[in-house]
Amino acid sequence: MEDLSRFPLRLEGPDAPMVRFDHVTKRYGDLVVLEDFCLDVAEGEMVTVIGPSGSGKTTVLRILMLERIQEGVIYVDGAPISHMEKKGRLVPASERYLRRAREPIGMCFQHFNLFPHMTAIQNCMEGPVQVLGLSRQDARERAEELLEMVGMIEKKDEHPSRLSGGQQQRVAIARALAMRPKVMLFDEVTSALDPEVIGEVTEVIRKLVHEHRLTMLMVTHQMGFAADISDRVCFFYGGRIEEQGTPEELFGNPQKERTQQFLSAVKSAG
Amino acid sequence: MFDWDWAFTLEILPRLLEATLNTLIAAGAGYVIAVFLGLAFALAQRTPFRALTLGVREAVEFIRSTPLVLQIFFVFFVGPQFGVTLSPWTAGMIAIGLHYSAYLSEVYRGGIESVPKGQWEAAAALSLSTRDTYFRIIIPQALPPSLAGMGNYLVGIFKDTPMLSVIGVAELMHTANAIGSENYRYLEPYTMVGIIFLCISLPAAAMVRSFEAWVRRKLGLS
Ligand SMILES: Nc1ncnc2c1ncn2[C@@H]1O[C@H](COP(=O)(O)OP(=O)(O)O)[C@@H](O)[C@H]1O
Numbered sequence: 001m002e003d004l005s006r007f008p009l010r011l012e013g014p015d016a017p018m019v020r021f022d023h024v025t026k027r028y029g030d031l032v033v034l035e036d037f038c039l040d041v042a043e044g045e046m047v048t049v050i051g052p053s054g055s056g057k058t059t060v061l062r063i064l065m066l067e068r069i070q071e072g073v074i075y076v077d078g079a080p081i082s083h084m085e086k087k088g089r090l091v092p093a094s095e096r097y098l099r100r101a102r103e104p105i106g107m108c109f110q111h112f113n114l115f116p117h118m119t120a121i122q123n124c125m126e127g128p129v130q131v132l133g134l135s136r137q138d139a140r141e142r143a144e145e146l147l148e149m150v151g152m153i154e155k156k157d158e159h160p161s162r163l164s165g166g167q168q169q170r171v172a173i174a175r176a177l178a179m180r181p182k183v184m185l186f187d188e189v190t191s192a193l194d195p196e197v198i199g200e201v202t203e204v205i206r207k208l209v210h211e212h213r214l215t216m217l218m219v220t221h222q223m224g225f226a227a228d229i230s231d232r233v234c235f236f237y238g239g240r241i242e243e244q245g246t247p248e249e250l251f252g253n254p255q256k257e258r259t260q261q262f263l264s265a266v267k268s269a270g
Numbered sequence: 271m272f273d274w275d276w277a278f279t280l281e282i283l284p285r286l287l288e289a290t291l292n293t294l295i296a297a298g299a300g301y302v303i304a305v306f307l308g309l310a311f312a313l314a315q316r317t318p319f320r321a322l323t324l325g326v327r328e329a330v331e332f333i334r335s336t337p338l339v340l341q342i343f344f345v346f347f348v349g350p351q352f353g354v355t356l357s358p359w360t361a362g363m364i365a366i367g368l369h370y371s372a373y374l375s376e377v378y379r380g381g382i383e384s385v386p387k388g389q390w391e392a393a394a395a396l397s398l399s400t401r402d403t404y405f406r407i408i409i410p411q412a413l414p415p416s417l418a419g420m421g422n423y424l425v426g427i428f429k430d431t432p433m434l435s436v437i438g439v440a441e442l443m444h445t446a447n448a449i450g451s452e453n454y455r456y457l458e459p460y461t462m463v464g465i466i467f468l469c470i471s472l473p474a475a476a477m478v479r480s481f482e483a484w485v486r487r488k489l490g491l492s
């Protein structure tokens with residue numbers, strides 16, 4: 001049994017990060033993907049994760065939203081999400097606690113994963129109505145506002161099968177935002193898109209960065225975009241953060257050899 | 271060679287049609303049981319409770335590997351030994367409903383497994399409850415691919431209703447047998463039974479196909 005007594009029950013104070021991975025280990029069977037992983041993301045900060053395929057980038061997002069960890073604790077907005085407090089101690093979170101604790105997090109996927117049997121606006125109303133308990137009227141207004149923001153209001157009554165990839169991804173972003181998350185996760189949201197529509201999705205994310213005080217954790221292969229909008233860039237290698245810094249530092253003057261190799265490989269490929 | 275008796279045919283037709291109604295009721299009631307119980311079986315096999323999952327899986331396997339007629343006899347004749355005495359109708363509906371629910375649970379299972387993993391993840395990312403995830407996200411998408419199988423078993427259950435005659439349910443086959451033995455003529459009643467089955471099965475299969483297409487359109491899936 002893991003000793004959890006060294007982990008605080010809550011993160012408090014003005015310096016508390018919005019997201020903290022505190023010595024987290026994630027295994028799939030025998031495969032250790034993340035070991036003793038630590039990362040803080042401040043409120044309102046945009047952190048981008050780059051790195052070679054298989055280095056654990058997606059896993060970092062998935063353990064926030066979709067999967068359990070084997071060791072360590074994850075905190076979001078001050079509260080633990082991987083664990084819950086019981087009689088003054090941390091114990092592994094119950095399913096019910098986990099679901100509540102993850103409510104302040106929104107996630108967008110590489111393959112959009114819109115619900116195909118619902119129209120764009122129904123996709124955006126589902127969470128607010130079923131989970132947050134909004135009235136259909138309120139949920140509709142909120143969804144329309146967000147579809148307007150992502151430029152999809154004209155297509156609000158279309159099913160996903162009738163939308164292009166870029167359009168589907170914009171609806172998916174609106175769907176996640178409709179839950180009023182404090183933290184947004186983007187996992188390679190432009191990787192499945194045709195080059196000519198990537199811009200319409202990055203524009204939406206850019207807008208979010210500039211107009212909303214959302215905390216964001218984004219995995220991307222688009223170095224230019226990452227350099228443009230990130231507060232901080234983390235270079236992943238073998239399940240660890242090999243190097244991190246501001247875009248200027250990491251892209252302009254990488255210190256580690258692996259970072260340099262990766263960046264030059266990406267540059268010559270792209 | 272054939273001495274087909276038209277007058278006799280006309281005379282027995284009303285009785286056969288009345289029995290057809292019973293057959294349709296038996297098939298319909300059995301099917302309704304199977305549709306819901308089958309869903310319960312399919313969902314039970316996906317719970318985190320291992321004992322329940324395994325128990326239901328074994329039961330489904332068992333039902334699928336033993337003949338329907340045995341199950342009908344069992345419910346009707348063995349039931350009373352355990353203090354469960356049922357009318358032929360009730361016993362028949364239970365047996366046939368149970369039998370087909372095992373098959374339908376497999377159809378649903380296939381349908382549920384055909385829903386992409388990303389749909390579960392999207393539901394989880396919205397913090398939807400397990401119940402909402404199943405009933406609002408997964409099952410509506412599992413339905414269209416299940417409809418063809420569901421339709422086949424609807425026709426199947428209808429064609430299996432004659433087995434209920436063995437415990438005396440007054441469906442079509444039972445009535446044809448009775449007419450035959452009362453009049454010592456079997457050609458006309460049995461032929462008519464065949465024709466009646468054909469007249470119902472064929473349009474039913476076509477209707478199932480157009481219903482499937484309609485549901486897909488309705489759900490915006492095609
Ligand atoms: N569900 C899973 N089961 C087993 N191994 C997995 C699973 N998901 C990811 N992995 C493994 O974890 C490692 C990191 O994967 P991932 O986080 O997806 O990498 P990235 O997103 O950086 O390409 C890889 O070796 C991958 O094969």
Ligand SMILES: [Mg+2]
Pocket residue numbers: 057058059188
């Ligand atoms: Mg990945």
